[in-house]
Amino acid sequence: MKPTALAEAIVRYARSMYERGLTHGSTGNISVRVDDGWLMTPTGASFGHLDPARLSRLGPNGELVSGDAPTKEAVLHRAMYDARPGTGAVVHLHATHSVAVSASFASPGGRNGTRGSRPTRIT
Numbered sequence: 001m002k003p004t005a006l007a008e009a010i011v012r013y014a015r016s017m018y019e020r021g022l023t024h025g026s027t028g029n030i031s032v033r034v035d036d037g038w039l040m041t042p043t044g045a046s047f048g049h050l051d052p053a054r055l056s057r058l059g060p061n062g063e064l065v066s067g068d069a070p071t072k073e074a075v076l077h078r079a080m081y082d083a084r085p086g087t088g089a090v091v092h093l094h095a096t097h098s099v100a101v102s103a104s105f106a107s108p109g110g111r112n113g114t115r116g117s118r119p120t121r122i123t
Helices: 003-019 074-083 096-104
Strands: 030-036 039-040 056-058 064-066 089-093
Touching: 003 030, 003 039, 003 089, 039 074, 074 089, 074 096
Parallel strands: none
Antiparallel strands: 030 039, 030 089, 039 056, 056 064
């Protein structure tokens, strides 16, 4: 699929998630692998108001090629692609309910989802 069509698909899927209440404001990011890098949602962008022409186009080394500045979590997305070379896209949300669940496991002196240095299992 051509980058223009991919950009339009990112916008379409993002808007769908926004309209279904899966994300609000600028609480998520989408990235797609392309032949020579990635397309990503820009930093601070709302899924309900994306413009395909303003999506961030990153080169093979993560440098901005065109569009607005990429999500601040571009490093996280690139790490996911590095860890799973066959991955074609990453969708990452801070959905209201998942944030509430993770915050409910915060512990004093530890990070969210941990008790001290041991992971908390959610069952």
